[in-house]
Amino acid sequence: MKNSLKLLRVERGWTQEQLGQELGVSRQAVNALETEKHDPSLDLAYRIAVLFTRPVEDIFENPHT
Amino acid sequence: MFNAFQNSSTTAQKRYTLRTMAFMGGYTAVMVAVIFGAFDSIQNTPAAWVLALAVTAPIVGQIWTSLAFMRESDEFMRAVMAKQFILSSGISMALFTAWGFGESFANAPHAEGWLIYPLFWAVMGLTAPFLKSSS
Numbered sequence: 310m311k312n313s314l315k316l317l318r319v320e321r322g323w324t325q326e327q328l329g330q331e332l333g334v335s336r337q338a339v340n341a342l343e344t345e346k347h348d349p350s351l352d353l354a355y356r357i358a359v360l361f362t363r364p365v366e367d368i369f370e371n372p373h374t
Numbered sequence: 375m376f377n378a379f380q381n382s383s384t385t386a387q388k389r390y391t392l393r394t395m396a397f398m399g400g401y402t403a404v405m406v407a408v409i410f411g412a413f414d415s416i417q418n419t420p421a422a423w424v425l426a427l428a429v430t431a432p433i434v435g436q437i438w439t440s441l442a443f444m445r446e447s448d449e450f451m452r453a454v455m456a457k458q459f460i461l462s463s464g465i466s467m468a469l470f471t472a473w474g475f476g477e478s479f480a481n482a483p484h485a486e487g488w489l490i491y492p493l494f495w496a497v498m499g500l501t502a503p504f505l506k507s508s509s
Contacts (some may be wrong), residue, residue: 335448335450338451347453348508366503
């Protein structure tokens, strides 16, 4: 799923490891999200949205629209 | 699976590695003892079933280890582990089934049933590097 997670992470100056710690997931999970090898669960998508204080669809492109 | 999780550092991954090494070490120790004839004297006795269970125990432990890893990991790692385990189990069963029918109907040499566990790990080692996506 296309997303702007890497851009948001870099804007904050975080490493994948640091973002993973903020979200409670592994560095591998962050990397998989950024490289579109993993579609997040709704729960994780909402956690990411809360962390970056943006709506989910601002971060993850809706593939059905 | 080791390749997919390389450079890992989470607690779940460390636990998984340690538990896997422990169970694999137990399995290997029993198998080496069998190969060197340590249990030859119990062949065709009820004690042989104790040996059979002793070899099986580390395999059950490995299944528990994999389930524990999935329980302790995040959703991505859980999905990758599930894919790796299903693919490795499935390919191993398919290969062994084909060989079994080969033995029955095509005079293929006999393969011992316990070989399926080493086969599982061989398949896991070959397929894991290519399984890095959760979908």
